[in-house]
Amino acid sequence: MFTKLRNKFLLLNLSVTSGVIILAFGFVYFITYSNLQADIRERLRARPEAQMRVASAESMAGRPEEQGGVQSAVRNVVANGAGTFQVEVDEDGRIVRIESAVNLPEDVYRELAAIAWSNRDTDKVITADNREWRYAVSPIRIQVVGEDGVPLAVEQHNYNILFLDVTEMNGTLARLLATLLLVGIGTLVVIAAVSLYFANRAIRPIREAWEKQKQFVADASHELKTPLSIIRANCDALAASREDTIQNQMKWIEYIRAGADRMARLVQDLLILARTDDERAGPNPVRFNISQVVDRVARSMEAAAAGKGLSVTRSVEPDLIASGDPDGISQVAAILLDNAIKYANPDGWIALSLARSGRRIVFSITNSGPGIAKEDLPRVFDRFFRADRSRAHQDGSYGLGLSIAQSIIRRHGSEIRVRSEENAATTFSFSLAAGSPSASRIE
Template sequence: MFTKLRNKFLILNMSITSMVMITAFAVIYFITYSNIHSEIQNKLKARSETQIRTAGINLLDDMEKGVSIVRRFSLEDLLSFNVEVDPNGRILKIYSFIDMPEEVYYKAVAAAWSSKRNNSTITLEGKQWQYLITQMGRRVILKNGQQYSLMDNKYQITFLDITESNRTLFELLITLLFVGLIMLFVIFIISLYFANRSIKPIAETWEKQKQFIADASHELKTPLSIINANYDALLANQEETIKSQLKWLDYIKIGTDRMTKLINDLLSLAKIEDVNFEMQKMPFNISNAVHDVLSSMEAVAIEKGIQLSHSIEADIIVKSDLEKVKQVITILFDNAIKYSNENGQIDISLIKSKRQVIYSIKNSGKGIAKQDLPKVFDRFYRADPSRTHENGGYGLGLSIAKTIIDGLGGEIHVASVENEYTTFSFTLGL
């Protein structure tokens, strides 16, 4: 399921990226093509106008009756040549500095004149030529200085070598394709990496949710089994008095109490994890809050023979949720008592450091294995499963504590050395 979801993300990302890249490369190629094509057109036009021109008639006096025609040839660009033809396409004159056989010029004119399509391309001698057909004319200058143009019954075909220009466009196209393929490969690798990273937390959350449902079902099964078993015992002894059956009723009460506590913890966890749930942050004295929790649970610790020591800095004011913070302190204190060894030690500390307050509680005891430390705040995790029913815990307390601290913008940590001690601590901004 998650592989398909990852592939959908990957396909969507690659499709969008490919479209953007293809569009960008197409724009680059189109602009380059237009510039080169425009440059070719300008060169053709310039060569057509400058290669062959007529200088006109000077009527100086009655004796000068003839017409003087002067033809000029431009040496600016040796990659072009001009051919003068009659209306039937027969060559009259060739103007060229390019060393080519004469039959090549005849082939060029025949190909151009047969199609008579300007700006078309032909191939000669392994090179590509673009041509322009224009009608020739004369500029006549009269004695009084007036001038006008006369159109001749001749045509000029201007050929321009565009082999390098086409090669440039082809090389640009190959470069864009090569760069595009490399970029697509790189983008694919990067997209695959980030797609896997994006899917990983979703997959982990899904697995945790499945495990949570399985664990919750297992935990609910135990008290329900107790209730059903004792209910059957009561039905089997219907003639007995209620007083004589109190032990079965007590067992049922124990089962319902355990199930009620579990359900309340689950509801509390679901409520805290709700994205719309807002903590009620108000300034309060966290030093007094720690003293209140310590006083309420001191008797339980003394009953177990645990020695308590504390170092609580006075009058530390924080802006947070008083009830939620007290709930976290209570969870950590209760956890320390449960997992302290007989006649053990619990040390509590509350200090202010820079712009945050640090609370820690350390208890002696069996400790937590190093490989289990990352799982401590998971739902239904138990550091000592064999003592679960004895202590009445479900492994939700620490998960609730972490969710609360995260919601308050703080951090919670655990450190432990096996067979020595375990320390839980959290920080909150002042």
């Protein structure tokens, strides 16, 4: 399931990225292509001075040797265009004259002229002599003038085919396309790797939450099985003695009540967890006297500590004002103190401290005892986790207290920290933002 989710996320990211890259690179290629084609068309465009010649009436009557001026004009045009040549052909496509700025064999000129003349109405590329050529065919017009220089007529005379070498231009386009493809593929590979990394990071908390949820359901089901089994077994015992009096059946009823009470405590803890896990329903912060809250909790548990022979030392700085939920903090203090009493060794000690440190108020509680193994420390706040599994359910708890305490403190923007030394002591601590001293006290 998570692999499919990751792959969908990866595919979506790559699709969007590929689309953007294709559009960007396509735009670059299109602009470059358009500019090169415009340059080619500009260089092939017929020039009036090349296509309009001036000749006298006598020369038109059959003295071509007097047309030297025309040849000069054509040579000048060709000389101004590197990689070009032009061929003058008659109306039947026979070559009349070749003016070239490139050195090609004569048969190549004739081949190119024949192809261009037969395809004069198209705009195609001709390949010859390992070069690529574009061409333009245009008629040559001759302005006839009389002896006195007065224009007499304009006549069409032959055709001019201008050839342009576009090998380098097409090569530039091909190299640009190859570069864009290479860069695009490389970019997609890098983006795919980065996307895969971040997709795995994005999926990891979802996977962990899912695994925790599965473990939570399994643990909750396991914890519910014990009181349900007790209730069912005692109901069977009652059903087997239907004729007996209620007085004689009271022990079975008490067992049923004990099982129901355990289930009620478990359900209550689960409801508390559900409320504290909802981060949107954070506490409405108020300023309260946390010193009085902690003192009240400590006094309420003096009897439990004394019953176990524990020495309790309290160091509570008076009139400390915190900002948060007083009921939630009272519950956290009770959970941590109850946990310290349960896991302290008999005739051991507990040290409770509440003091201001800069802009924070720090609560800590330390108890002597067997401590917590290093491999168990990362899991002490997991639901239903109990480091001392041999004592499971002996104290009537389900291993949810620390999870509830951690959830409450997280809603206050802090964390409960734990440090432990095996066969020595364990310390739980957290800190809260200090409030203004003008806050009202909670009695």
